[in-house]
Amino acid sequence: MAQSVQVTTSPSYEVRIGEGILSQAEQVTSSYSGVAILTDENVAPLYLQGLGLPAEAETIVVPAGESSKSFEVLEKVLERLARQRLDREACLVALGGGVIGDLAGLTASLYKRGINFVQCPTTLLAQVDASVGGKTAVNLPSGKNLAGTFQQPAAVLADVATLASLPAHEFESGLGEVLKTAILSGPEALSSLETDAPGLLARDSQALSRQIEACVSFKAHIVAQDPREAGPRKCLNLGHTFGHGIEHIAGFGVIPHGIAVAAGIGLALEHAATIGVLEEPDLVERVQQLSAALELPGSLAELEARYHLSIAREDLVESMRADKKNRGDKIHLVLPVRAGEMKLDVILG
């Protein structure tokens, strides 16, 4: 089974989803004047050969992990492209998770003021989230993702076969975003995810393909309306302001992003109910059951129990204040009104 989603930002591009899709990389890149591949030390031995790209394609392997999202690594990667004398019609293939996608996207937007790039995301989080939206970035000493561009890929190849080998915590990170997207999409998406939950946990390729396609379609629809995050795209932050606060308190990397987001969704629902924004009270119970079916924490209490942590509400609010999407000193939240309808820019406090 293979699906395809057309993302109608400018320029528009295609996301292909399915088992064995990686082998289409050669065909997708055949019209460019040259090809380079950016990947990391973990992914290269597993999937580099599967791309089927010609041996003369330059392969750049960086260390796995967040430390590669630095200016030092960015410059080294750009210099590798320059030494290959790749011209403006060349293409960079990103093979890996979110770090590789962010770094490759930024490299492609900067090299000779912009070349093409093709994303081959190999984690669930990158397939459902980072591969659509065109955000690229590296980190600064002051914070994550503070330097970057908006750059759309020429194509995305999301091969669900790469998810079989994914460590549990990385898989959970993706599931948090799948849950978020179903709540944003509406009741039908929630039903579909409820049906697919056991298949997802078993990493069944049909369930994975179906849910990834749903996430990509929804995000593509939102991003097309708002490519530079001026308005409607903010809904994608559901659970994230709380989630980032939780990650910050626990120390980045301790709690997988998707786990923190799942607990953040629980907090957003609770807060929406408390202040009267939520108009569909059953949604709290429904999302809690779905979280349980996906083995995600449905509340801050569940997350605290799972990680043997205790997070004081005052500390959480304090760490949420540092989020880069706030303006001034105010904390901006996305809160559910009902499945498929969010209220944006609710000020906490």
Added chain:
Amino acid sequence: MAQSVQVTTSPSYEVRIGEGILSQAEQVTSSYSGVAILTDENVAPLYLQGLGLPAEAETIVVPAGESSKSFEVLEKVLERLARQRLDREACLVALGGGVIGDLAGLTASLYKRGINFVQCPTTLLAQVDASVGGKTAVNLPSGKNLAGTFQQPAAVLADVATLASLPAHEFESGLGEVLKTAILSGPEALSSLETDAPGLLARDSQALSRQIEACVSFKAHIVAQDPREAGPRKCLNLGHTFGHGIEHIAGFGVIPHGIAVAAGIGLALEHAATIGVLEEPDLVERVQQLSAALELPGSLAELEARYHLSIAREDLVESMRADKKNRGDKIHLVLPVRAGEMKLDVILG
């Protein structure tokens, strides 16, 4: 006297030209959430106060010269913005020559994926050339300007008063581009430049304002047609492929860019006559006289005499082969057909 040119790229912006224009910086930046200024050690003591910006505006001073167009300096400047907690509605003011404009433009395109910037060019070259077109860049070990973006400023303030203190070689660099633009524009622009030549050399503010306005208007017109350098914009390379070859042989920095471009224009005219592209034979003589009036070399021989150099034709061709705008091994030239009409993509050899 103050002029204003509207540049109709997307987004469109205004270039203000005249004496004392720098003092408008405060008014131009007053609507942003915060302001930072990027300048260099030479320019800061001369013109920083003249901007009239509030004392709380963050001022970032980098070393003067090409060495500041590096990833190391870029990251430091970005980190300074981050420590000021500037948000996405902030503005970066670039006060200086081409290096500062290129670095500030790239910083502004990357910080939080894009903030506004205002150019205050303080050299003739930056006022007539770099301030229009939206090209930003830093250098890589492999070559100049290999990493950058296309990013349009919010506004340009070109204050001719800053040209009074400009060293002779920097002034000459700008004159080379003024000469080039007049040839590209056509017979009337050539006549106007012939009239203004003595005034330009005397750095008369009216002659400067008039000629800068002509250059900016012409370049704005070309760039609006072709923001990403796909076609017509290539005409702006008149004299540059030869000129870069000359600069490369002499060692970068030995011969001012505009001097090399002026000799390159002489070579382009000579070559156009030889291969029968030139249909207005009088143009050779006219441009030579105009070059003399601007105290620019009208031919390679004049440049060799002025710099006590000897440049073999074979060496020149060899060094032109390395130009980043070539595709494959072929040298692409812009050659004059007549004043105001160029032939693009002529292959040398």
